[in-house]
Amino acid sequence: MANETRKSHAKGAAASTNGGAPKKRTTSSKEKIILDASSDSFPESIEVAVKFETYPVDRYGHEELGLSGETVEWMYRNMLLQRRFEERAAQMYGKQKIGGFLHLYVGQEAVSVGAAAAINVGEDSVITAYRDHGLGLALGMSADECMAELFGKVGGCSKGKGGSMHFFSKKRRLFGGHGIVGAHVPIGVGIAFAHKYKEDGGICLTFFGDGAVGQGAIHEASNLASLYELPVILIIENNQYAMGTSIERAFAETQFTHQAVGYDMPAALVDGMDPFSVCKAIQDHGKMAREGKPSLLEIRTYRYRGHSMSDPQKYRTKEELESKKNDDPILRMKAYMLERDMIDDAKFEAIDAEVKQEVLDAVAFADGSPEPALEDIYDDIYEESDYPYLF
Amino acid sequence: MAVLQFREAIRAAMTEEMERDERIFLMGEEVAEYNGAYKVSEGMLAKFGPKRVIDTPISENGFAGLGVGAAMNGLRPIIEFMTFNFSFVAIDQIVNNAAKIRYMSGGQYKIPIVFRGPNGAAGQLAATHNTSTESIYATLPGIKVISPSNPDDAKGLLKSAIRDENPVIFLESESMYAMKGEVSDEEDYLIPIGKARIAREGDDVTIVAHGKSYWIALRVADRLAAESFNAEVIDPRTIRPLDIDTIVESIKKTNRCVIIDESTPFASISSEITYQIQERAFDWLDAPIVRITAKDTPTPYARNLMEHYMPGEDDAYEACRRVMYAD
Ligand SMILES: Cc1ncc(C[n+]2csc(CCOP(=O)(O)OP(=O)(O)O)c2C)c(N)n1
């Protein structure tokens, strides 16, 4: 019974959330949990040995991932677009074209691009926290709508209502940028629940930061995902810091893959400075998710900029930052393409110029897009257009 | 009188109380090594050490509950929320535990704890980062709610809150932290909880406003004064218990009332004050009470919408003229 439930997704059988039957305890073939006694008798002691797969940098080539040369070029171009977009956004913040918080993704681009290349964009779902510009662009949202959102203009992806932290795109199945740390992770699990329920074959990539691991919501959501065998990958974008707090200062156990053991989920550690490693990990675990096996990925990455625009960054050394910048995902991708003669310098320059222009155009678009009308403040609160607001 | 920033006044209150009572500790995100996300606790780690100034992971539910447990077991925690928007992931600890355990235990356990941090709007931070929580927490019997508008009140009231034997929600403001003001140097400067302050006397209209809105009230009073109308400005300072007596006394003199509050209007502090006024002073009112609040919407990001969302000085000024039938 439990066995059937586990496979129900793959078989296209009626969706079920176990119907009260116990979930079948299995772990991936890559890991082994040794219990020294069977579950029917009370054990003498319990020994747990788990092996997690890792996805290091420079191990995977695009062919084995089934990526075309075109896709590789797109990956490079999109990472560059993210970086130039955010550098320009930082400048616009200085000019007060952008207000509120602005959290930059610079350094983490390989995570979003690797993920986007591994899923069916528009069919699979994605949800993330407030550091969301990179994922938005990687999923194919336009620089125009993204920049206009930062400017708080009607041309923005959320019509200027959400700003930097709240990129949404129904078309790309981006279920948001979310501002309360960890709070969107149960939502990601719910999106996956609906994929399974509707039997549409979709999965949900649920991204959150290392800091979010401290939230209770993550643990409840992890258990639900595993218990109900939902098509979700829980993805920790571990950039080593939550504002000024390093993971060492916030967690008794900093090897986040270990969390999965408690929920009987497979897990893997991924080096997030190589988009191919990310892509491979999400391909593998996406396949598992589609078969009803949720998993946890810890993707190690690094943000080059401060937490937001007002961060003196006293919690890390210049040397640490510089050494990480030498591991840059964009430079790695460039070297990869050059080594294989996939591209020449002239083409790189052309891409550079194109991307620069795309971002400048986005700024012009955002500048030219009108501010929302004051009466728009009452739009999109309730379904009814005649709701009796208090004035 | 020393001139202190709002944040310095809060720091001074915590520091003085911690020097006086070893059972007090400060716990929250980035309060220690980072010196506070808004630099409120700057230098306190150096002064009191890591046993008493404690950084946490992003685990509000966990450390709010830890605070309740520590208070039940004899300590006096100050729990900082980086902002009160994040108190909502800990709201069960406040609603079901902090507020109710004294009652459920028949008075055996008391919970002397302060939950403090910035509250309300702070610019274009969009819908989840701009919530005014006072009306939410003020619904809870068992909890006290304080919202000071200036450094002097902040210091005197926070010291009282830390000494209080009940759970206290102490609401500050990101946008007021840098505001400077004179603060009493009186040793052991304690302002009683539950006592409003008449900030400015007048007999033409009563303006009630707390926190940031208080400053709007003062500007409106200035504008009215230029037209020879004397507004009385009352800062309740404490939301629960509410000093309704002071407000009612004033209305018996002015016969008119305008409330300014940056919470959304439905079921809010302004609703409550309005109800209590009509209950006690209905016959003295010469005009309907008017409230100027945030719009009845989530908080928008766009700059123009955000400005439109907040209670405006012009609206408050016009409301005062309207209740005085000045037009
Ligand atoms: C529940 C909650 N508590 C606190 C905050 C304030 N805050 C915003 S971002 C952040 C750090 C989060 O770090 P992490 O999850 O590692 O994400 P990163 O910023 O590194 O992408 C904190 C504490 C918040 N937004 N939500």
Ligand SMILES: [Mg+2]
């Ligand atoms: Mg982080």
